[in-house]
Amino acid sequence: QQPTQFINPETPGYVGFANLPNQVHRKSVKKGFEFTLMVVGESGLGKSTLINSLFLTDLYPERVIPGAAEKIERTVQIEASTVEIEERGVKLRLTVVDTPGYGDAINWICICLFNTIISYIDEQFERYLHDESGLNRRHIIDNRVHCCFYFISPFGHGLKPLDVAFMKAIHNKVNIVPVIAKADTLTLKERERLKKRILDEIEEHNIKIYHLPDAESDEDEDFKEQTRLLKASIPFSVVGSNQLIEAKGKKVRGRLYPWGVVEVENPEHNDFLKLRTMLITHMQDLQEVTQDLHYENFRSERLKRGGRKVENEDMNKDQILLEKEAELRRMQEMIARMQAQMQMQMQGGDGDGGALGHHV
Amino acid sequence: EFKTDLANINAEPEPRSLSLGGHVGFDSLPDQLVSKSVTQGFSFNILCVGETGIGKSTLMNTLFNTTFETEEASHHEACVRLRPQTYDLQESNVQLKLTIVDAVGFGDQINKDESYRPIVDYIDAQFENYLQEELKIRRSLFDYHDTRIHVCLYFITPTGHSLKSLDLVTMKKLDSKVNIIPIIAKADTISKSELHKFKIKIMGELVSNGVQIYQFPTDDEAVAEINAVMNAHLPFAVVGSTEEVKVGNKLVRARQYPWGVVQVENENHCDFVKLREMLIRVNMEDLREQTHSRHYELYRRCKLEEMGFQDSDGDSQPFSLQETYEAKRKEFLSELQRKEEEMRQMFVNKVKETELELKEKERELHEKFEHLKRVHQEEKRKVEEKRRELEEETNAFNRRKAAVEALQSQALHATSQQPLRKDKDKKNRSDIGAQQPGMSLSSSKVMMTKASVEPLNCSSWWPAIQCCSCLVRDATWREGFL
Numbered sequence: 052q053q054p055t056q057f058i059n060p061e062t063p064g065y066v067g068f069a070n071l072p073n074q075v076h077r078k079s080v081k082k083g084f085e086f087t088l089m090v091v092g093e094s095g096l097g098k099s100t101l102i103n104s105l106f107l108t109d110l111y112p113e114r115v116i117p118g119a120a121e122k123i124e125r126t127v128q129i130e131a132s133t134v135e136i137e138e139r140g141v142k143l144r145l146t147v148v149d150t151p152g153y154g155d156a157i158n159w160i161c162i163c164l165f166n167t168i169i170s171y172i173d174e175q176f177e178r179y180l181h182d183e184s185g186l187n188r189r190h191i192i193d194n195r196v197h198c199c200f201y202f203i204s205p206f207g208h209g210l211k212p213l214d215v216a217f218m219k220a221i222h223n224k225v226n227i228v229p230v231i232a233k234a235d236t237l238t239l240k241e242r243e244r245l246k247k248r249i250l251d252e253i254e255e256h257n258i259k260i261y262h263l264p265d266a267e268s269d270e271d272e273d274f275k276e277q278t279r280l281l282k283a284s285i286p287f288s289v290v291g292s293n294q295l296i297e298a299k300g301k302k303v304r305g306r307l308y309p310w311g312v313v314e315v316e317n318p319e320h321n322d323f324l325k326l327r328t329m330l331i332t333h334m335q336d337l338q339e340v341t342q343d344l345h346y347e348n349f350r351s352e353r354l355k356r357g358g359r360k361v362e363n364e365d366m367n368k369d370q371i372l373l374e375k376e377a378e379l380r381r382m383q384e385m386i387a388r389m390q391a392q393m394q395m396q397m398q399g400g401d402g403d404g405g406a407l408g409h410h411v
Numbered sequence: 412e413f414k415t416d417l418a419n420i421n422a423e424p425e426p427r428s429l430s431l432g433g434h435v436g437f438d439s440l441p442d443q444l445v446s447k448s449v450t451q452g453f454s455f456n457i458l459c460v461g462e463t464g465i466g467k468s469t470l471m472n473t474l475f476n477t478t479f480e481t482e483e484a485s486h487h488e489a490c491v492r493l494r495p496q497t498y499d500l501q502e503s504n505v506q507l508k509l510t511i512v513d514a515v516g517f518g519d520q521i522n523k524d525e526s527y528r529p530i531v532d533y534i535d536a537q538f539e540n541y542l543q544e545e546l547k548i549r550r551s552l553f554d555y556h557d558t559r560i561h562v563c564l565y566f567i568t569p570t571g572h573s574l575k576s577l578d579l580v581t582m583k584k585l586d587s588k589v590n591i592i593p594i595i596a597k598a599d600t601i602s603k604s605e606l607h608k609f610k611i612k613i614m615g616e617l618v619s620n621g622v623q624i625y626q627f628p629t630d631d632e633a634v635a636e637i638n639a640v641m642n643a644h645l646p647f648a649v650v651g652s653t654e655e656v657k658v659g660n661k662l663v664r665a666r667q668y669p670w671g672v673v674q675v676e677n678e679n680h681c682d683f684v685k686l687r688e689m690l691i692r693v694n695m696e697d698l699r700e701q702t703h704s705r706h707y708e709l710y711r712r713c714k715l716e717e718m719g720f721q722d723s724d725g726d727s728q729p730f731s732l733q734e735t736y737e738a739k740r741k742e743f744l745s746e747l748q749r750k751e752e753e754m755r756q757m758f759v760n761k762v763k764e765t766e767l768e769l770k771e772k773e774r775e776l777h778e779k780f781e782h783l784k785r786v787h788q789e790e791k792r793k794v795e796e797k798r799r800e801l802e803e804e805t806n807a808f809n810r811r812k813a814a815v816e817a818l819q820s821q822a823l824h825a826t827s828q829q830p831l832r833k834d835k836d837k838k839n840r841s842d843i844g845a846q847q848p849g850m851s852l853s854s855s856k857v858m859m860t861k862a863s864v865e866p867l868n869c870s871s872w873w874p875a876i877q878c879c880s881c882l883v884r885d886a887t888w889r890e891g892f893l
Binding site: 094118155156205208210233236239307308310320 | 464519521522524526569570571573575579600674680
């Protein structure tokens with residue numbers, strides 16, 4: 052596409068580097084984009100549905116949701132699924148990092164979950180650092196987490212202690228975007244109140260969330276207005292759905308209730324569109340902030356430490372103790388199992404020699 | 412004869428049923444019972460367990476169509492605590508003493524291991540209070556304010572998936588102590604199809620994990636049918652609201668959304684009406700009865716068995732509970748007394764021991780003191796001796812000095828004509844000093860000064876004096892000495 056601004060090359064004084072943006076555009080289309088999104092929140096808040104709605108695809112085709120009994124002692128795992136989606140020639144390699152099990156366990160396992168997630172984020176930074184410092188830097192894959200959607204439950208009065216603790220643990224490592232899930236449970240008044248409460252609590256606890264950059268002064272008014280609206284709506288309260296419902300004569304994505312239809316893409320019903328706009332228009336900015344702020348922080352800390360493997364120094368003593376206890380328990384179990392095995396072997400040995408039916 | 416009659420009466424297995432010839436009037440008995448209990452008033456206690464903000468207070472307000480003043484709970488409670496609030500309500504001529512107990516802070520802590528414990532402790536405490544009242548010698552049960560929990564409404568978060576692990580663990584701990592009615596809170600976030608699946612999943616999980624929830628009774632024909640239908644609708648998906656919205660041409664309690672209005676009392680929208688029917692209008696009395704005859708009795712039996720009671724001893728003579736209780740009490744008190752005595756004895760012994768020790772120490776100290784005193788006196792004596800010796804020697808020296816002076820005065824007469832030859836004298840003196848055998852002059856001066864600061868040592872001092880006697884004639888020596 053020849054933009055019309057770049058006039059006839061024969062115009063006197065025309066050099067031609069005004070063509071650079073075009074070249075950048077072409078090259079980036081060819082290269083493709085990478086984006087890693089981490090999704091954290093309690094089970095049942097609609098995370099998977101929202102991701103599917105955002106990218107209009109099904110990232111979780113074979114999903115198995117465990118029952119309550121299995122969740123009692125469930126540890127947190129990290130599941131990363133990568134998909135390649137394309138739109139008008141632009142390729143996006145999207146990685147969604149899921150954290151199933153967050154908030155499920157009711158005991159000490161809950162506390163270890165922070166470390167699992169933080170280690171994952173650090174590992175990605177570590178890998179990138181390693182690649183960046185390597186000799187062959189042709190194919191550096193950027194798996195660093197660019198953005199983290201933190202899902203806040205709409206059923207409470209604000210942030211829970213777990214929310215505060217977690218966000219404080221990762222706010223220096225990743226861009227946090229707080230999201231109020233299942234927003235169709237809140238009336239408009241309740242929504243405003245909850246948003247304000249959450250913002251107050253975020254400020255109270257000094258949690259650093261991702262701030263949209265202000266629109267440049269040379270941008271047009273619409274864009275400025277849009278940015279202003281976006282900034283005013285944080286945290287976004289969203290409803291997700293991929294079901295098509297018939298409403299007002301047309302098919303829309305929404306949720307059907309006896310009392311009405313919640314339309315996902317209706318800005319009066321919820322902030323889904325705002326969230327999507329923010330994510331798309333600021334994808335580049337999210338990556339930049341990750342690169343320039345979080346990664347650089349990590350890198351300088353890491354190099355100061357002089358090449359040793361990073362030990363998370365703000366780990367609570369309690370956490371360390373609990374982890375050690377867990378390890379001890381595991382060792383004990385292993386020993387018990389080995390003992391049982393040995394017993395069985397011994398029994399098997401003199402089993403025919405007249406063992407008095409002594410059961411192990 | 413009297414005895415055999417009694418025996419006959421006891422032996423008769425079943426009473427004969429007779430038919431009446433006319434209207435007697437004892438069919439008014441239930442009414443009498445009713446009117447008595449109406450005058451007395453009823454008490455009903457509800458326990459609400461659920462996450463903070465899940466809508467417990469709002470639902471209570473909606474159920475009883477009033478506003479119970481409660482402040483919004485914070486998410487940052489350190490642990491679960493139970494908050495009971497009692498209200499006096501009246502409808503028609505029936506008075507109800509309603510107590511609503513809230514489990515504040517439930518589900519907020521990061522470590523939820525022990526979240527159920529304060530709840531269980533509270534329920535047990537109410538049973539205990541009732542038991543204590545029942546066992547009293549002079550009791551007033553008719554007056555007693557029954558605080559035992561009659562029903563526990565367990566609020567399930569509407570995730571749409573399944574129960575949370577905390578729900579399962581807590582309900583298992585509560586099901587043998589209280590009637591549990593599980594309800595799905597804030598149900599306007601679940602669509603109809605999701606709700607159906609959700610309910611099946613929840614009931615399935617409850618059954619497979621052996622959780623006993625309250626079943627609406629189906630033995631009374633009057634209510635059997637409706638109760639059976641309702642049992643199939645558990646858990647009830649409820650929506651609460653105290654705000655009124657205009658629908659059609661009347662005001663109804665509802666929640667207004669941009670996409671529609673959820674009406675609380677519309678059975679198509681949620682199960683609120685079903686809950687109200689079951690909880691208040693149909694089964695309230697059954698809930699109270701079940702609490703008393705099943706849960707309380709279980710508690711009572713366990714407690715008494717713990718204390719060592721049995722229903723009957725070897726001769727199958729039923730123990731009088733009161734007697735056994737008294738006997739146990741006496742035993743306990745005597746045990747207590749014995750222990751007290753023991754402790755007192757121990758204390759006395761300890762005191763005696765310590766006293767002895769202290770006395771011993773005192774004695775030792777005295778001894779030491781005496782010993783030291785003696786030593787000190789000994790030293791003093793020695794010092795006295797030495798001093799005397801020194802005095803003697805000083806005297807001796809003084810005598811000597813006097814003698815020397817006498818000699819000096821003689822010498823002075825002899826040398827008074829040659830006062831100007833000091834220098835020469837000096838030289839002579841040093842020469843003389845060097846020539847003299849024994850000590851030199853300077854060393855004798857040193858001796859003098861030494862004698863004045865050091866303890867007297869006759870052996871070094873006396874020879875100095877002895878050999879200096881020949882220097883006595885020299886004027887300068889005399890000066891130095893003086």
